[in-house]
Amino acid sequence: MNFSKKIINWYKNNHRKLPWRETRNPYYVLVSEFMLQKTKVSKTIKYYLDFIKKFPDIEKLAHAEEKEVLKKWEGLGYYARARYLHLFAKQLVKKKPSGFFPKTYKELIKYKGIGPYTGAAVASICFDEVIPALDGNAYRVFSRYIGIYHNITSFGAKNIFRFFILKIMDHNDPGIFNQAIMDLGSTLCTPRKAKCIYCPVKSSCFSFKNGTIYDLPVKNIIKKPVVHRFFYYVFIWDKKNNHLCIHKRNNKDIWKGLYDFPLIESEKNLSISEIIDKIWTKFRIISDSIIYQIIHKLTHQTLFIQFLNCRIIQNIQKEKYFDNFFFIPHEKIVEYPFPRPITLFLKHEKMI
Incomplete structure (x- = not known):
């Protein structure tokens, strides 16, 4: 045979x-x-x-x-x-x-x-x-x-x-x-x-x-170095209207087409004061505290992610600092696709 x-x-x-x-x-x-x-x-x-x-x-x-x-x-x-x-x-x-x-x-x-x-x-x-x-x-x-x-x-x-x-x-x-x-x-x-x-x-x-x-088989692969990235997510929950601030990822990077929160990215780990300063400079908002942390591994990348509880100063116009973001009702959050670190955070906060 x-x-x-x-x-x-x-x-x-x-x-x-x-x-x-x-x-x-x-x-x-x-x-x-x-x-x-x-x-x-x-x-x-x-x-x-x-x-x-x-x-x-x-x-x-x-x-x-x-x-x-x-x-x-x-x-x-x-x-x-x-x-x-x-x-x-x-x-x-x-x-x-x-x-x-x-x-x-x-x-x-x-x-x-x-x-x-x-x-x-x-x-x-x-x-x-x-x-x-x-x-x-x-x-x-x-x-x-x-x-x-x-x-x-x-x-x-x-x-x-x-x-x-x-x-x-x-x-x-x-x-x-x-x-x-x-x-x-x-x-x-x-x-x-x-x-x-x-x-x-x-x-x-x-x-x-x-x-x-x-x-066998013979397989010669050149290993790429693992890149470390530091993500600081700005979590804004407008509790009065029960709205969350999110953003669609459209650039040529990981998670294209998915949604996440306003983001500060750094090539190195930042101190709390450095994070707060960067958030204020970019978004003119106040950060209260780090509320969730996670390490997320991808192919050739390791992401060190922190989520910061933040609030907008009332006299700051949203349109000026959040033109690439939008606010959605809390109940609509289940309709949007998020990367795993975001879904884990939302589950931790009992929001989904």
Whole structure:
């Protein structure tokens, strides 16, 4: 029995039962693939189910406000994925006839946010295109099985792997084949503590026979230094009108499209007096105290965040110092998508 038949037979008996595998609807599969980028399967399931319940088809997603889309994505992180998915839906509905969906890998990767792996996954699973879906799991499985010592982060790695994979790939069920490789890499052929004894193709695996399981794949990554940033959030609650002051993040930085509070950012940790001085200089408001602190870690960034309880001096015009901000009723706060540090603060203050 050849490689692809063994892999597919194993998959049929051992595959993970996931909600997006119950359909070949390309929209649902695309949503799942966007969510699974840099997110564990276990965390993705609930978000996926909630998202397609809110936006059951691509037309509903296209006509939604960005705020609604990001709200359903809130807590999943890497929010550019949600914005690109929303943009894809809007572009498709605007330019194409109703019900149209790009059916080939080359068509799919023309859209921003759909990379080689996502394009190949959707094209093979939904439209039976014979194309390998190469993610970290696939590179690991095939580098070990075939014995490829080529650096998987190099420019030509994709073509080298595709050349070998197409020789052993199932051409009748390419989508099932790709999903089988995903599951084999996730459950058996793992980076550490690989479960080779249960592998359906161990008898013909290069690394199993040669004892090189943990030598592959070859992956040379230059680590970026971690940047430390210091955020001082100005929390303004107009208790008389029960309004909160918020701001939409539109610059090219983390959390673009989400909402937060007026912010003072520094490259170094500031003393209380320095914080108060900066808040007064920028906003002409008085700070009473630090009411919440959190350290939030992102890829290549660590944020040291403090929230300060502040109040506006009555004779200061809001328009002059808060032209980029707006005040919302407290009960409306649940409608806005916030980054995790803000939601944690709001929960701490029992505001949501």
